[in-house]
Amino acid sequence: MTTSPRRRGHDPESVLRTAVGVFNERGYDGTSMEDLARALGVTKSAIYYHVPGKEQLLARALDRALDGLFEMIADERASSGRAIDRLEWVVRRSVAILVDRLPYVTLLLRVHGNSPTELRALERRREFDRFVSALVKEAAADGDIRPDIDPALVTRLLFGTVNSITEWYQPGRGATADDVAEAIVRISFDGLRV
Amino acid sequence: MTTSPRRRGHDPESVLRTAVGVFNERGYDGTSMEDLARALGVTKSAIYYHVPGKEQLLARALDRALDGLFEMIADERASSGRAIDRLEWVVRRSVAILVDRLPYVTLLLRVHGNSPTELRALERRREFDRFVSALVKEAAADGDIRPDIDPALVTRLLFGTVNSITEWYQPGRGATADDVAEAIVRISFDGLRV
DNA sequence: TTGTCAACTGACCGAATGTTCGGTAAACAT
């Protein structure tokens, strides 16, 4: 066995998973430790045995989302080849990561910057955005994207579409991750490519 | 003069405007009445002279967003004519309303359902979504939309794109509302129409 | 000069917040 089926109870991982679920239902600031305790079936104080506190739960969740995105753009396929093809690959992979780490990315996309933890996450997110933005600009310079729309606007709309997945996607219900990626690429790129 | 230039101080309208601004910066639950007071340059208690409370501020803001959307779909151009053309009109009008009432719609799109006020807003929003969803389904039935993508998915992606405007649009900076509407229609509909 | 009234302050309330801590029961190791 890979995991020993010890006795009952929670661990840092299960607490995080449950917490992120509640954060997404009620919003991070709208969730009290009492809410988390109820969802976990324990008392408030039991949570502190497994994790250092509320903000650390958020930090771990946000890192999980951001790490996935940065691992992607570190891949060779994000940096070599024609820009328009790299862009399509990044869009497809982004959809896959969004769906795979749905609750974590959902949380990330709703961060406001109310704490050092949130500010740090926002900065990393902006770095990812800059990468994508440069990619679109390159594809436009290559003449592979319709020239009548500002590349900055294209970036916004394209990844606005991708990110909007977090607002409605439910695993197991309806379209698969590949279905969604395929639909976005078809609609957007058929409308974008020259 | 349309507005009498009385004396200094705030009124329910200016309090609402400022409050919605802070709500969008910090999130509704992340905003305290103390935060609002600071932004208004008055004491907490002064707010209660103009407005009944925090939740009422939210309720008024959400109504402002929702009223705009429902006035639109009550228009004749949303109900008569070919479905695909009605859809394009609704998309263009949605962008216009989103930009015109940006802070209010932004707040609406971030509602979780943590209070009766929020639940009521969510229900009205779902009603709007059903209208749009039916419109896309109709256009698909007319054979005016590519048949290889599920109409439900098309709806999600199309209005995911439109709604994502609230995440980045800044009035006066960059594209105008018409620019954005035009870009969305070109990209999406060139990729959608058969 | 006096009175009115819109607009606000400052002190305060009970409830809820995130977090800490002393204790404890059961499982496990020896």
Added chain:
DNA sequence: ATGTTTACCGAACATTCGGTCAGTTGACAA
């Protein structure tokens, strides 16, 4: 049987929360 560890509870903590209320201020009318 004994000690140790794991996972938890209950009570309390300081602070912040949304909200109330009696009073004050300053502009205006009479």
